[in-house]
Each structure stands twice: as C-alpha cells, then as structure tokens.
Amino acid sequence: MAPRMPVPMLPQSRSGWLALALLVVALAGLPWLAPIYYIELGTTAMIAAMLALSLQLLVGCTGLVSLGHGAFYGLAAYTVYLATPADAGLPMWMTLPLAMGAAGVAAALVGALSLRTKGFFFLMVTLAFGQMIFFVFHDTKIGGGTDGAYLTRPLIAAFGFELQLPRRQRPIGTYYVALIQLVAMYGGLALLLRSLFGRVLDGIRVNEHRMVALGFNTYRYKLAAFVLAGMLAGVAGHMWAMHRGFVNPELVGWHRSAEALLMILLGGLGTLHGPIIGALAWVGLGEAAQLLTERKLLVEGLVILAVVLVLPQGLSGLGVLGRRVFGSPRVPSGTPAPAKAEAPPHG
Amino acid sequence: MDLAGIFAQLLNGVQYGLLLFLIASGLTLVFGVMGIINLAHGSLFMVGAYAAFLVGRATGSLWIALPVGLLGGIFLGALLERVLFRHFYKREHLDQVLLTFALILLFEEGRSLIVGNDFYSVPIPAALDFSVPVTGDFSYAAYRFLVIGICLALALGLFWWIERTRFGAIIRAAAEKPEMVDVLGIDARRIHLAVFAIGTALALTAGVLAAPLYSVYPNMGDGFLIISFVVVVIGGLGSVSGAFWSALLIGLVDTLGKAYVPGVAGLAIYVLMAGVLLWRPAGLFGRTT
Numbered sequence: 001m002a003p004r005m006p007v008p009m010l011p012q013s014r015s016g017w018l019a020l021a022l023l024v025v026a027l028a029g030l031p032w033l034a035p036i037y038y039i040e041l042g043t044t045a046m047i048a049a050m051l052a053l054s055l056q057l058l059v060g061c062t063g064l065v066s067l068g069h070g071a072f073y074g075l076a077a078y079t080v081y082l083a084t085p086a087d088a089g090l091p092m093w094m095t096l097p098l099a100m101g102a103a104g105v106a107a108a109l110v111g112a113l114s115l116r117t118k119g120f121f122f123l124m125v126t127l128a129f130g131q132m133i134f135f136v137f138h139d140t141k142i143g144g145g146t147d148g149a150y151l152t153r154p155l156i157a158a159f160g161f162e163l164q165l166p167r168r169q170r171p172i173g174t175y176y177v178a179l180i181q182l183v184a185m186y187g188g189l190a191l192l193l194r195s196l197f198g199r200v201l202d203g204i205r206v207n208e209h210r211m212v213a214l215g216f217n218t219y220r221y222k223l224a225a226f227v228l229a230g231m232l233a234g235v236a237g238h239m240w241a242m243h244r245g246f247v248n249p250e251l252v253g254w255h256r257s258a259e260a261l262l263m264i265l266l267g268g269l270g271t272l273h274g275p276i277i278g279a280l281a282w283v284g285l286g287e288a289a290q291l292l293t294e295r296k297l298l299v300e301g302l303v304i305l306a307v308v309l310v311l312p313q314g315l316s317g318l319g320v321l322g323r324r325v326f327g328s329p330r331v332p333s334g335t336p337a338p339a340k341a342e343a344p345p346h347g
Numbered sequence: 348m349d350l351a352g353i354f355a356q357l358l359n360g361v362q363y364g365l366l367l368f369l370i371a372s373g374l375t376l377v378f379g380v381m382g383i384i385n386l387a388h389g390s391l392f393m394v395g396a397y398a399a400f401l402v403g404r405a406t407g408s409l410w411i412a413l414p415v416g417l418l419g420g421i422f423l424g425a426l427l428e429r430v431l432f433r434h435f436y437k438r439e440h441l442d443q444v445l446l447t448f449a450l451i452l453l454f455e456e457g458r459s460l461i462v463g464n465d466f467y468s469v470p471i472p473a474a475l476d477f478s479v480p481v482t483g484d485f486s487y488a489a490y491r492f493l494v495i496g497i498c499l500a501l502a503l504g505l506f507w508w509i510e511r512t513r514f515g516a517i518i519r520a521a522a523e524k525p526e527m528v529d530v531l532g533i534d535a536r537r538i539h540l541a542v543f544a545i546g547t548a549l550a551l552t553a554g555v556l557a558a559p560l561y562s563v564y565p566n567m568g569d570g571f572l573i574i575s576f577v578v579v580v581i582g583g584l585g586s587v588s589g590a591f592w593s594a595l596l597i598g599l600v601d602t603l604g605k606a607y608v609p610g611v612a613g614l615a616i617y618v619l620m621a622g623v624l625l626w627r628p629a630g631l632f633g634r635t636t
Contacts, residue, residue: 113621114624139613298453298456301451
C-alpha cells in the first residue's frame with residue numbers, strides 16, 4: 001500500500017484534477033469543431049506530448065537528463081515499418097508490443113552502459129548512443145536510407161475489431177487512439193509515481209547518496225526507469241508511424257530529443273502534466289511560426305532562448321494564475337532548486 | 348592492400364584525429380573550467396568552415412581565412428561568453444542544453460540566410476595543390492600535411508599555455524578547486540572569458556582547416572559535435588591530454604575502419620566508447636572519483 005503522502009508531480013487539489021479532466025474533454029471535443037487539417041495537427045501534438053511525457057519520467061521524476069530519448073521513439077517507428085509486410089497491414093495488438101519491445105531492448109542496452117556515468121557524461125553518452133542508432137538508419141539501407149520509407153497503410157485494429165472508416169475520416173480515428181494512449185500513459189505514470197517505485201525515483205532525484213545509504217540499489221531503479229521511459233517513447237513512435245505512415249532518419253536524430261526536453265522545460269519540470277502542456281504549446285507555436293514566416297527555425301530558436309533566459313520555470317512561471325489552476329509548483333520561482341544543483345565538476 | 352595505401356590511411360587518420368582534437372579540446376576545457384556543456388560547439392566549427400568559404404570566395408585566398416577564423420573566433424567566443432554563457436554556469440543541465448540547442452538553430456538559420464542551403468566545395472589553396480613524394484611510390488597531399496602541421500602547432504601551443512604559463516596554472520587550479528581560486532582573489536570572470544574565447548577560436552580554426560577537405564554543407568557541425576563527444580568521453584571529461592590521445596585513437600579507428608571494413612565502420616567508434624565505459628567509466632585519462 002502506497003503511503004498517503006502527496007505526490008508533488010500530480011495535481012494537489014480537486015480543482016487541479018478537474019482542470020486536467022477539462023483539458024481531456026476539450027481535446028476529445030476538438031474533432032467536432034476543427035477541420036481535418038487541425039485534427040491531424042492535434043494528433044501530432046499528442047504524439048509529441050507522449051514523447052515528452054515519457055521523457056519526464058527521467059528528467060523531472062528521476063533527475064536524469066537524457067539526450068538520446070528520441071532514438072527509442074524513432075526506433076519504434078522503424079520497427080512498425082520493418083515488421084509490416086509489404087502487401088498488408090498488421091493489427092495494432094501486434095505492432096504496438098513489437099515497437100515497445102524493440103524500444104525497450106535498445107533502452108536496456110543504452111541505459112545499462114550510460115547509467116554507469118553521471119551528469120554531463122550521462123548526457124553526452126546518451127546522445128552518442130542515440131546517434132549510433134540514427135546512423136544505423138541513416139547510413140544503411142535497412143529503412144530506406146536517408147530518404148526514409150512509406151509504410152503499408154497502417155491499420156488501426158485491435159482484438160478482431162477493425163476501425164472501418166471512410167478515407168476522409170481516418171484521421172479522426174487516429175486522433176482518438178492517440179488521445180486514449182496519452183490519457184492512459186498519464187494515468188499509468190500517475191499510479192507509478194504514487195507507488196514505492198515512484199517514491200524511490202523521487203528520492204534519487206533529490207539525493208541519490210541518501211537512497212544508496214538507505215539500501216536501495218539505485219542503479220537498478222534508474223535502469224528500470226530508463227527502460228520504461230524508452231518503451232513509452234516507443235508508444236509515441238508507434239503512433240507516429242500509424243499517423244503519418246512514413247519513417248525517415250530524422251525521427252531518430254537527437255534534435256527530436258532536444259525538442260522533447262524543451263517541451264518539458266516549457267511546461268514545467270515539476271509536474272507530470274507540464275510536458276503535455278509544453279508539447280501542445282510547442283506544436284502550436286511551430287504551426288504559427290510556419291504560417292507567419294518561412295524561417296521556422298529562427299522563431300523556434302528565439303523562443304527557446306527567450307524561455308531559458310526569461311522563463312526558467314516554464315509556462316507555469318507565467319503567473320500566479322497558472323499556479324492556482326494547476327497546483328503549486330514545488331520550486332518557488334526565482335531560486336534554483338537546491339536538490340538539483342550539480343556538485344562541482346570534480347568534487 | 349598495399350603498404351603505400353595503409354600509410355596514406357594512417358596519415359589521414361592522424362590528420363582527422365588532430366582536427367577532432369582542436370574541436371574536442373575546446374569542449375573539454377570549457378567543461379573542465381566552467382562546468383558547462385556547449386552543444387553549439389559544432390556550430391562554431393561550422394561557422395569557421397563557412398568563414399573559410401566566404402573569405403575564399405571574396406578574396407580568392409584561404410590564407411586570409413586562417414587569421415580571420417582565429418581572431419574572429421576569439422571575438423565571437425568572448426561575445427557569446429559575455430552576453431549569454433556567463434549567466435548559465437550555475438544553471439541546471441537542462442537549461443544549458445536548451446540554451447546551446449537554441450544557438451544551434453540560430454546559427455543554422457544565420458547560415459541559411461547568408462549562404463543558403465547548398466553544398467559548396469572550397470578549393471585547396473593553389474600553392475598547396477600538389478602531392479609531396481614521401482617514398483618512391485607514395486606521395487601525400489601537401490594540404491593535408493599543412494593541416495597536420497598547423498594542428499600540431501596549435502596543440503603544442505595549447506599545452507604550453509596550460510602547463511607552462513601562469514595563466515594556465517590558474518586555469519588548472521580553477522578546474523580543480525574553483526573556491527580556492529576565488530579565495531586567492533583571482534577574478535574568475537577573466538579566466539572564463541579567456542577559456543571560452545580560446546575554445547571558440549580553436550573550433551573556428553578547425554572549421555577553416557576542414558573546409559577544403561570536407562566541403563561546407565548545412566548541419567555539418569552536428570556530425571563533428573557527436574564525434575567530439577565520443578572523443579571527450581573516451582579521453583575523460585575535462586582532460587586536455589586525454590582528449591589529445593583519444594582524438595588520435597578515434598581518428599585512426601574511424602579512418603582505417605571506413606577504408607578497410609566499410610559498412611560496419613560507422614559503428615566502430617561507438618563500440619569503442621561502450622568498451623571504455625564498461626572498463627573505465629571516467630574515461631581513459633579521467634580521474635576516478
């Protein structure tokens with residue numbers, strides 16, 4: 001039985017949960033209001049939200065900043081492509097476990113090695129191993145090389161039930177599948193954080209030495225979190241393949257990982273829903289930038305710069321309003337969290 | 348495989364490794380002294396390469412590009428340190444990653460605005476566009492010899508600066524025990540400025556030297572950045588001599604691998620890194636804490 005202590009990453013009050021429920025209702029209602037183009041954009045945003053949410057398990061919950069997370073996401077998308085025969089679609093109950101499994105195995109290998117290091121070393125090693133996976137798809141012909149490859153029309157089917165929709169309404173089906181997965185992932189992670197496992201991860205984030213002193217094998221806990229996060233990134237990557245029906249090496253590259261980190265920072269490090277808000281905001285911003293200018297990267301770069309310079313607490317630092325609605329962030333604005341302050345490089 | 352071919356590949360490996368050292372030494376110095384990781388270090392390399400291209404196109408001579416890269420690097424590094432990086436030494440990893448990621452995007456957009464997105468080759472200076480006969484049946488490109496020479500000279504200068512000068516002693520002390528340097532009344536800001544400027548200048552110079560060998564193209568910094576990370580991880584974070592030997596090792600392994608076992612060679616350096624992490628997680632020359 002989990003202790004009845006509040007979990008700081010979850011909403012602290014009933015109104016906080018209510019706000020989250022309202023967000024889900026709003027997302028569920030979108031297809032009635034928006035044209036197909038925006039429904040597809042919504043799916044893209046929710047997939048990004050799943051990627052950021054899976055990374056939050058490492059960054060916000062455990063204090064591990066990984067720059068190789070995108071590799072597991074892309075690997076899962078490629079797994080769907082490689083597993084699907086050229087002339088037929090596979091049902092989701094086959095592709096989803098396959099994609100999650102592949103991402104999980106890769107995460108176990110990468111995690112086992114990179115968790116031997118800490119801090120910046122960890123960051124660089126995850127980045128390098130992630131790029132190794134990138135080069136496999138970029139430099140060999142396995143997945144169509146640099147050009148990528150088209151998927152046989154992905155099939156949204158489960159347990160003998162196939163979603164039969166006319167072509168024009170397919171994106172609506174995909175949208176709801178992504179929404180259900182996102183809600184399930186949030187719920188699952190919320191339960192996980194309330195369990196002993198989640199408490200240990202929080203303990204590692206705050207002070208790993210103390211957890212070791214308490215007798216926890218922190219390496220194993222971190223590895224378990226790394227593998228789980230990789231598998232959840234796999235869910236997002238799988239959904240991307242389903243949504244777009246196309247894979248290319250860019251999915252695996254480290255820019256994806258950096259973007260996921262940005263979504264987390266944008267939404268706030270201290271909460272589980274932060275990455276979702278951050279992802280929705282980031283995808284929305286990218287869309288707005290594309291409408292306004294041809295220099296999308298310029299806008300994105302300036303926005304990231306502005307966020308790290310002006311809003312180190314993310315969007316939740318925007319005002320008291322956000323704090324009242326979404327529960328209090330654990331870090332008072334303006335002061336860096338003492339628990340996350342890095343020991344001196346060689347100390 | 349003939350002997351002359353092997354010899355040429357060995358020299359190529361040394362030349363590639365020395366170029367990697369110029370990039371990796373800046374990374375490792377900046378990390379060692381300021382504790383900050385600069386993902387935009389690859390972009391600085393790219394700036395150097397494009398500077399060589401632009402200067403070469405405007406003046407027809409690469410000789411001018413070399414001092415332009417070196418001095419421009421010192422100026423650009425000082426500017427970045429004063430305006431941005433200075434405020435991030437005490438911030439969390441995540442903030443530093445995002446700051447430098449934003450810089451990558453901005454540098455790439457700047458490159459795209461000024462030069463466009465095309466692939467350009469940069470001619471080797473005419474005076475060096477010949478081969479030096481080494482033995483009877485083997486000769487080697489003079490420009491590559493020059494690159495080896497300049498890289499070695501810069502590496503020697505860097506070692507002399509760090510190991511033999513008063514300022515270098517302060518830098519080593521600052522990397523070891525920053526509090527003591529503060530207590531002794533030495534202005535840390537001056538050290539940070541100098542280290543960042545030198546690191547940037549080395550990356551830009553590497554870019555200038557690399558431009559005729561590898562051409563210039565969008566996102567060219569990314570590949571070099573990742574390999575430099577591997578170099579730094581293998582050499583030991585913060586260790587300049589470690590970076591030197593591991594850069595040579597990576598240069599040789601990668602070059603020889605690509606020449607004789609194409610196909611899997613791209614993975615060789617990562618396997619090497621995995622092995623080092625299993626054997627000595629702090630890197631070959633890093634101190635185990």
